[in-house]
Amino acid sequence: MKIWAALAMLTAGGVALFGCGGPDYGEAFVTSFHAAKRAYAAGRYAEAAALYGEAAGDAQRVKDRDEAFFMQARMYEKLERYEAARERYETILKVSPRGTRAGRAAFEIATLQIEHGDPEKGWKALEEAIRRYPNHGSARRGLELWAEHVGERDGEEALRAVLARWLVEMKGSVIEQQLRYERARSFRRGGDLAAAHAAFVETARHHPYPMGTLTDDAWWFASLVAEERGDYEQAVADLRSLLASREVATGGSYERPRYPHAQMRIAELYRDRLGDRRAAMKAFRRVYEEHETSILADDAMWWEAVLERWDGDSGAACDLGEDLRERFPSSRYLRCLDRLCSTLPAQGSRPCPSYILETLAAGSGG
Numbered sequence: 001m002k003i004w005a006a007l008a009m010l011t012a013g014g015v016a017l018f019g020c021g022g023p024d025y026g027e028a029f030v031t032s033f034h035a036a037k038r039a040y041a042a043g044r045y046a047e048a049a050a051l052y053g054e055a056a057g058d059a060q061r062v063k064d065r066d067e068a069f070f071m072q073a074r075m076y077e078k079l080e081r082y083e084a085a086r087e088r089y090e091t092i093l094k095v096s097p098r099g100t101r102a103g104r105a106a107f108e109i110a111t112l113q114i115e116h117g118d119p120e121k122g123w124k125a126l127e128e129a130i131r132r133y134p135n136h137g138s139a140r141r142g143l144e145l146w147a148e149h150v151g152e153r154d155g156e157e158a159l160r161a162v163l164a165r166w167l168v169e170m171k172g173s174v175i176e177q178q179l180r181y182e183r184a185r186s187f188r189r190g191g192d193l194a195a196a197h198a199a200f201v202e203t204a205r206h207h208p209y210p211m212g213t214l215t216d217d218a219w220w221f222a223s224l225v226a227e228e229r230g231d232y233e234q235a236v237a238d239l240r241s242l243l244a245s246r247e248v249a250t251g252g253s254y255e256r257p258r259y260p261h262a263q264m265r266i267a268e269l270y271r272d273r274l275g276d277r278r279a280a281m282k283a284f285r286r287v288y289e290e291h292e293t294s295i296l297a298d299d300a301m302w303w304e305a306v307l308e309r310w311d312g313d314s315g316a317a318c319d320l321g322e323d324l325r326e327r328f329p330s331s332r333y334l335r336c337l338d339r340l341c342s343t344l345p346a347q348g349s350r351p352c353p354s355y356i357l358e359t360l361a362a363g364s365g366g
Helices: 028-043 047-060 061-077 083-093 102-116 120-133 139-154 156-169 176-189 193-206 216-226 230-244 259-272 276-289 297-310 314-327 331-339 354-362
Strands: none
Touching: 028 047, 028 061, 028 276, 047 061, 047 314, 061 083, 061 102, 061 354, 083 102, 083 156, 102 120, 102 139, 102 193, 120 139, 139 156, 139 176, 156 176, 176 216, 193 216, 193 230, 216 230, 216 259, 230 259, 259 276, 276 297, 297 354, 331 354
8 A cells, every 4th residue: 555645636537627618728638638537437547648648748738738747657657667657757847847746746756766666765755855845735744754764764863853954944834833743753752751742832832723734633642742741730731722722603613623532531531540530520521512423422421420420429320321322322331321320221132341341340439
């Protein structure tokens, strides 16, 4: 599987180039490009490659020629003719270094070298692509892979020295926050947790929501590092910083992937690390009240009920069990309701899983 699967944005039939009232593409180009698309869709990659090459020669516009070259390179990859693909990508860089396909071509050249040619040349090509096209969509994933490789090859300190230089060179670019983020990850890999935490926090604060694409991730990993350091209060504080930017609208709230998990981790930190059951119950409640469509919602309600049971409030536990049955009719926990509350029947024919039974007993004497 290609390491660049995450970067691939190729549409199944190329791009939609043609439409009514648009520019004059030229009959020859339209004919050959459409023929190439049909051959591609039918799996006739050699024929498609030849036709895309013909279309490039027929193109009247530079961007159409570059698209045809790009698609021809993709067909060569399908045919496992990697050298031919690389040469065609290099053609794009040579004739259109500022064209719409230039950045993607540069990253594809690096990919092909890493996976099917000379890996060291490939990593060097990737470095050059990142520096040359820091605003391209492939740069972020490329930087992540490159940083991991260089950290392993040359050491984390050497990597951070390069990242520091790049932060100056690429200030204001799309990947500026990514550079800070990779620096924080490098500190963590190297075992300097204090520096890692500070760097993750700096990454989040330097690019606050909605200006940063990695702000939530930075707060999330800051909290993980704080937990690794044994600073559980700080871990909770970092997660609260993540959640602080949650916007509330008339019809609900703007949900982002980290939100329910952050709220759940706050509850778990209070339960497992800080030993504050009341705070944990309150935090679990916020998961299912504020993130009711999350896959974590029924887990949170179950755990609030379990903590009530641990604290000896069977009435509250039973009430929550009843709410769980009504709000989450497909929850796995319904099989265990009779174990949570003697007045509630278990749902379904399958027995309560042992791992859930263990949660009921784990803290009953605490």
